[in-house]
Amino acid sequence: xxxxxxxxxxxxxxxxxxxxxxxxxxxxxxxxxxxxxxxxxxxxxxxxxxxxxxxxxxxxxxxxxxxxxxxxxxxxxxxxxxxxxxxxxxxxxxxxxxxxxxxxxxxxxxxxxxxxxxxxxxxxxxxxxxxxxxxxxxxxxxxxxxxxxxxxxxxxxxxxxxxxxxxxxxxxxxxxxxxxxxxxxxxxxxxxxxxxxxxxxxxxxxxxxxxxxxxxxxxxxxxxxxxxxxxxxxxxxxxxxxxxxxxxxxxxxxxxxxxxxxxxxxxxxxxxxxxxxxxxxxxxxxxxxxxxxxxxxxxxxxxxxxxxxxxxxxxxxxxxxxxxxxxxxxxxxxxxxxxxxxxxxxxxxxxxxxxxxxx
Numbered sequence: 343x344x345x346x347x348x349x350x351x352x353x354x355x356x357x358x359x360x361x362x363x364x365x366x367x368x369x370x371x372x373x374x375x376x377x378x379x380x381x382x383x384x385x386x387x388x389x390x391x392x393x394x395x396x397x398x399x400x401x402x403x404x405x406x407x408x409x410x411x412x413x414x415x416x417x418x419x420x421x422x423x424x425x426x427x428x429x430x431x432x433x434x435x436x437x438x439x440x441x442x443x444x445x446x447x448x449x450x451x452x453x454x455x456x457x458x459x460x461x462x463x464x465x466x467x468x469x470x471x472x473x474x475x476x477x478x479x480x481x482x483x484x485x486x487x488x489x490x491x492x493x494x495x496x497x498x499x500x501x502x503x504x505x506x507x508x509x510x511x512x513x514x515x516x517x518x519x520x521x522x523x524x525x526x527x528x529x530x531x532x533x534x535x536x537x538x539x540x541x542x543x544x545x546x547x548x549x550x551x552x553x554x555x556x557x558x559x560x561x562x563x564x565x566x567x568x569x570x571x572x573x574x575x576x577x578x579x580x581x582x583x584x585x586x587x588x589x590x591x592x593x594x595x596x597x598x599x600x601x602x603x604x605x606x607x608x609x610x611x612x613x614x615x616x617x618x619x620x621x622x623x624x625x626x627x628x629x630x631x632x633x634x635x636x637x638x639x640x641x642x643x644x645x646x647x648x649x650x651x652x653x654x655x656x657x658x659x660x661x662x663x664x665x666x667x668x669x670x671x672x673x674x675x676x677x678x679x680x681x682x683x684x685x686x687x688x689x690x691x692x693x694x695x696x697x698x699x700x701x
Contacts, residue, residue, distance in 0.1 A: 343390050343587075344388070344390055344587045344588060344589055344599055345390055345391065345392055345393040345394075345581075345586075345587075346392070346393055346394045346395075346396075346578060346581045346586065346587070346588040346589070347387075347392055347394070347395045347396065347417065347588065347589045347591065348396050348398060348578075348588055348589065348590045348591070348595060348596070348597070349379070349395070349396070349397050349398070349413065349591045349592050349595065350364070350398055350399060350400060350590070350591070350592035350593055350594055350595040350606075351397055351398070351399040351400045351401070351402040351404070351405060351592065352364055352365050352366055352375070352399065352400045352592065352593040352594065352610060353365065353366060353367070353368070353369055353372060353375075353399070353400050353401060353404050354366070354367055354399070354400055354401045354404075355367060355369075355401065355404070355468065356466065356468065357466070357531075357532065358465055358466050358467055358531075359464075359465050359466045359531065359532040359533050359536075360465055360494070360497075360525060360527065360531055360532075360533055361531050362528040362529065362530035362531040362534070363399070363400070363594075364400075364593060364594035364608045365399060365400040365401070366610050368610065369404065371610060371611075371614065372404070372405075374614045375592075375593070375610065375613070375614060376409060376412075376413075377614075378613055378614045378615075378617040379413070379591060379592055379617065380412075380413070380416065381617050381618070382591050382592075382606075382617035382618060383413075383416050383417075383591050384416065385618050386589065386591075386618075387416070387417065387589065389418055390418060391418050391419075391420065392417045392418055392419050392423050393422075393423060393424065393577060393581070394423065394424045394425075394426070394577050394578035394581060395414065395417060395419065395423060395424070395425045395426070395578075396425075396426045396578040397410070397413075397426065397427045397428060398428050399428055401428075401429070401430050401433065402427050402428050402429065403427065403428070403429035403430060403433040403434060403438075404433065406441075407438065407441030407442050407444070407445055408441075410427070410442065410445050410447065411444075411445040411446075414445055414446055414447075419446065423446075424448065424449055424576075424577045424578060425445075425446055425447045425448055425449065426447075426449040426450070426451055426576070426578055427442065427447050427449075427450060427451070428451045428452075428453060429450060429451070429452055429453070429477070430452075430453050430467075430468065430469060431452060431453070431454065431469040431473035431474045431476070431477040432468045432469040432473050434477050434480060434481070435480065436480045436483060436484060439480055439481050439483075439484035439486070440484045440485075442484070443484050443485045443486065448486070448488060449486075449488040449489075449490070449576075450481055450486055450488070450489050450490065451490045451492060451519075451521070452474065452477055452478065452481075452489065452490065452491050452492065453467075453492050454474045454491045454492055454493055454508075454512070455467055455492065455493060455494045455497070456493060456494065456497060456500065456504070456505075456508050457471040457474060457507060457508050457511050458471070458499075458500070458504050458507075458508070459471050460499065461497050461498065461499055461500055461504070464497075464498050464499065464538075465497060465498070466532075471511075474491070475511075475515060478491070478515045478517060479515075482516075487518070488518050488519070488574055489517045489518055489519070490517065490518070490519035490520065490521060490570075490576070491512050491515070491517050491519070491520050491521070492521045492522075492523065493505075493508050493509070493512070493520065493521070493522050493523070494522075494523050494524075494525050495522060495523070495524055495525065495542075495547060495550040495551065495554070496524050496525035496541065496542050496546075496547040496550065497525055497541075497542075498538040498540045498541055499540050500542055500550075501542075502546065502549055502550055502553055505550045505553065505554070506553055506557060509553075509554055509557045509558060510557065513557070513558070513560070518570060518571045518574040519561075519568070519569070519570040519571070519574050519575075519576065520558060520561065520568075520569045520570070521567055521568050521569075522551070522554055522567050522568075522569075523567055524547050524550075524551065525541070525547075548690050551689075551690070552686070552690075554569075555686060562575075563643050564580075564642065564643050564644070565579070565580075565583060565641055565642050565643060566641050566643075566684075566689055566692065580642075582638065583638045583639065583641050583642050584638070584639075585631075585634055585635045585638045585639070586598075587599050587600070590604070590605070590606065591606075592606065592613075593606060593607065593608060593609075593610055593613045594606055594607070594608035601625060601626045601631055602623055602624065602625050602626070603623075603624045603626065604620045604622060604623045604624070605620065605621050605622045606620060606621055607619060607620075607621045608621065628655065629701065631655070632651070632655045632657070633699055633700045633701070635651060635654070635655070636651070636696075636699045637696050637699060637700070639651075640682075640683070640684055640692065640695075640696060641692075642683075643683060643684075644678070644683060645676075645678050645680075645681055645682050645683025645684065646681045646682055646683070647680045647681045648660070648680065648681040648682070649680065649681075651681075659681075663699065666695075666698045666699060667682065669698075670688065670695055673685065673687055673688075674687055674688035674691065674695060675688055675695070676688075
């Protein structure tokens with residue numbers, strides 16, 4: 343049974359220089375897109391009770407509260423359903439936030455990226471630092487008590503002190519959740535073709551991450567990139583890391599149902615014409631399912647549960663992976679009462695470690 347939903351809203355007013363996500367500045371097609379999106383949802387959604395509903399993008403906050411309400415009402419939700427909307431600080435005012443509250447949206451993920459106004463300009467964000475503070479304070483005033491701020495570290499010109507200031511300002515705003523992402527410049531973004539020459543190197547990025555763990559010690563570090571107050575973990579993202587099923591609706595959305603990972607058409611016009619066709623479907627073998635269970639599970643600070651994995655895949659984990667565990671144990675992989683987790687040092691080389699679990 344599928345109890346979690348991701349909806350990709352593919353519109354942005356402009357493209358940030360680090361962004362390689364699928365988005366379009368063609369808001370004139372918004373109504374056509376929403377019609378196609380509703381068609382896709384009604385075709386695939388099986389009326390399950392939904393635990394989490396997540397609107398990502400793009401810039402979901404380019405939708406009106408009424409448009410959100412119509413989409414939300416397509417699903418079987420209740421008062422316990424976590425409904426998250428990503429929004430940009432420059433898109434919000436009190437009236438809009440109040441209307442979002444009325445729709446049942448109960449969690450906001452605000453794309454701050456940094457409080458450094460010079461860096462915000464360099465990366466082509468449309469807001470400034472004061473807009474971030476204003477958005478958080480207005481959201482609180484409108485009744486939101488589950489607010490996340492997203493930050494990127496490793497940005498052009500950024501120093502460890504800059505990043506430290508970002509996190510201290512975030513804490514001072516009293517948000518419940520903070521997400522941190524190391525800058526990755528990938529094909530499809532402006533920086534890929536126009537590489538900045540003032541990027542912090544890998545060692546500085548690692549030091550930034552370690553500094554974040556130190557500064558955010560008052561929050562629970564529950565996943566490699568995520569910190570929260572008690573009770574405010576992102577239920578939607580935990581569903582990904584627990585390797586559970588989820589629907590993906592909208593242009594370029596990804597989903598995972600019955601061991602099949604699928605992706606939607608990433609061309610806006612093609613999606614509008616036929617939103618029911620998946621661009622790609624990949625049925626995972628049992629071995630691939632096991633690898634993903636381990637790979638995703640190690641992203642959680644609590645790590646992986648060996649008994650659950652053994653039962654689910656009918657294996658002896660220690661027999662199958664003893665060489666890897668022994669190679670990295672004590673310093674990089676730590677024993678827990680239920681299995682194993684990465685240490686902080688292990689997190690810093692997690693790509694190297696996790697690649698060894700994949701054939």
